[in-house]
Amino acid sequence: MYCIFISVELKPGARDRYLELIRANARTSVEQELGCHTFDVLLDREQDDRVYLYEVYESPQALQAHKETPHYLRDREQINALIERQQVIRADVAGFFPPRS
Template sequence: MYCIFISVDLKPGAKARYLELIAENARASVEREPGCHTFDVLLDREQDNRVYLYEVYESPQALQAHKETPHYLRDREQINALIERQQVLRADVAGFFPPRG
């Protein structure tokens, strides 16, 4: 399994719209993409304009396929306009606890 953990710093006033758009993307990803196993949206408790995305894919190729889906491409321009800065950590999943099927 392949994971990306993204730290997203949003522009002032962008949080509500970003969360609306990213929730739609996350939901569609886990429902429609067999290679997407997890897409969690997390809110930082100390930095109000910081959001984290935790995404688990079958492989790096599944992540690439995600980036080519209609639901990803539809809102990408709007989502990017709301982001001040982001950092992406890429990792291999060593295990899930509890284990997943």
């Protein structure tokens, strides 16, 4: 399994719109993409304009397929306009606890 963890710093005042768009993207990704196993949206408790995304895919190829879906492409321009900066960490999943099938 392949994971990305993204730290997103939003532009001032962009939080509500970003969350609306990214939650819809996350929900659709997990529901419609066989290769997307997890897409969590996390809120920083100390910085209102910081959001974290934790995404688990079957493989790097499944992540690439995610980036080519209609729901990803439809909102990408709007989402990007709300982001001040972001950092992406890429990792392989060593284990899930509890285990997933």
